Amino acid sequence: xxxxxxxxxxxxxxxxxxxxxxxxxxxxxxxxxxxxxxxxxxxxxxxxxxxxxxxxxxxxxxxxxxxxxxxxxxxxxxxxxxxxxxxxxxxxxxxxxxxxxxxxxxxxxxxxxxxxxxxxxxxxxxxxxxxxxxxxxxxxxxxxxxxxxxxxxxxxxxxxxxxxxxxxxxxxxxxxxxxxxxxxxxxxxxxxxxxxxxxxxx
Amino acid sequence: xxxxxxxxxxxxxxxxxxxxxxxxxxxxxxxxxxxxxxxxxxxxxxxxxxxxxxxxxxxxxxxxxxxxxxxxxxxxxxxxxxxxxxxxxxxxxxxxxxxxxxxxxxxxxxxxxxxxxxxxxxxxxxxxxxxxxxxxxxxxxxxxxxxxxxxxxxxxxxxxxxxxxxxxxxxxxxxxxxxxx
Numbered sequence: 001x002x003x004x005x006x007x008x009x010x011x012x013x014x015x016x017x018x019x020x021x022x023x024x025x026x027x028x029x030x031x032x033x034x035x036x037x038x039x040x041x042x043x044x045x046x047x048x049x050x051x052x053x054x055x056x057x058x059x060x061x062x063x064x065x066x067x068x069x070x071x072x073x074x075x076x077x078x079x080x081x082x083x084x085x086x087x088x089x090x091x092x093x094x095x096x097x098x099x100x101x102x103x104x105x106x107x108x109x110x111x112x113x114x115x116x117x118x119x120x121x122x123x124x125x126x127x128x129x130x131x132x133x134x135x136x137x138x139x140x141x142x143x144x145x146x147x148x149x150x151x152x153x154x155x156x157x158x159x160x161x162x163x164x165x166x167x168x169x170x171x172x173x174x175x176x177x178x179x180x181x182x183x184x185x186x187x188x189x190x191x192x193x194x195x196x197x198x199x200x201x202x
Numbered sequence: 203x204x205x206x207x208x209x210x211x212x213x214x215x216x217x218x219x220x221x222x223x224x225x226x227x228x229x230x231x232x233x234x235x236x237x238x239x240x241x242x243x244x245x246x247x248x249x250x251x252x253x254x255x256x257x258x259x260x261x262x263x264x265x266x267x268x269x270x271x272x273x274x275x276x277x278x279x280x281x282x283x284x285x286x287x288x289x290x291x292x293x294x295x296x297x298x299x300x301x302x303x304x305x306x307x308x309x310x311x312x313x314x315x316x317x318x319x320x321x322x323x324x325x326x327x328x329x330x331x332x333x334x335x336x337x338x339x340x341x342x343x344x345x346x347x348x349x350x351x352x353x354x355x356x357x358x359x360x361x362x363x364x365x366x367x368x369x370x371x372x373x374x375x376x377x378x379x380x381x382x383x
Contacts, residue, residue, distance in 0.1 A: 040311045066210070074207045081207075085214040089221045096228035099236065103306075160312055176351075179312030 014136035018144025025148035026195040045153025053142025064134035067127035244292025276366035291366035299330040314355030337364035
């Protein structure tokens with residue numbers, strides 16, 4: 001009973017750790033390139049987060065299955081091939097079924113291949129944990145990443161365009177700097193301060 | 203080691219090949235839908251299918267869609283501020299612009315990228331008559347109201363339209379010649 005309970009709580013932990021403790025953006029500081037580049041609006045951040053989560057869950061699962069059979073020397077090439085395959089599948093599927101989303105995210109979809117979150121989780125977690133745990137890890141970290149990107153996107157969209165998820169409530173242009181790169185760094189920096197000062201302390 | 207890597211690559215290649223075959227149709231479909239929707243936006247309501255053609259003007263090939271009895275939708279690509287700016291320009295048979303729509307752009311978000319969404323900017327080209335108005339931004343002595351703080355994008359947009367009009371003229375001149383023969 002106790003063992004079962006422990007297992008359950010550890011499973012739950014895999015799902016929730018991405019929000020605060022192992023938050024990929026604010027705590028692990030991974031995957032900064034898409035974080036800074038795609039969060040010009042809340043919807044872009046959300047879509048990028050979900051796309052990354054999709055790749056993360058599937059690559060985590062496959063790598064956890066493959067890991068015992070893969071010799072150490074070719075470990076990284078095998079992981080990269082697996083990740084690149086899922087990214088390309090995602091890219092083709094998005095082009096076919098959600099062409100508008102694909103157009104906004106464009107270049108950043110193929111760049112998921114080199115997103116250090118995906119390879120990082122493969123190396124740090126999936127290759128020494130079970131299929132179920134790896135899938136949960138993918139969901140947890142993916143949700144954390146999606147949440148962070150959406151929050152940055154919401155703040156930048158409010159300040160830069162006066163709207164949230166395309167719903168405009170402040171007339172006028174907003175502060176243009178927040179739509180461009182400097183705004184991304186400023187918002188990310190302040191969020192990181194707030195996050196690490198108030199949320200991440202134990 | 204080699205076997206393992208080879209096997210993984212083989213399986214991945216098979217998965218990719220399969221996905222490509224499955225999605226090739228829908229991707230082409232989506233592309234065509236988008237083109238059709240753009241044509242419908244830039245020209246008045248029309249019956250029948252637009253015919254895709256290519257015309258050369260000033261050393262560049264322009265793709266355009268001719269609609270019998272209505273006009274032409276010309277795809278015109280120029281360099282904007284952040285990269286190529288591709289605009290579809292609908293020109294009706296009397297030579298005036300009916301409407302324009304951005305096909306792809308990489309302008310600055312929140313500044314030049316507004317050429318896609320800002321009605322105050324795009325609406326001025328509806329019914330634009332090149333005979334009475336000049337397709338240059340006001341700063342350059344023309345009649346185009348530029349987007350605030352995005353003169354380069356506005357300039358590129360105006361140039362794209364004026365190129366499209368030239369292409370339209372060339373096409374019509376060729377058509378006229380054919381008729382005479």
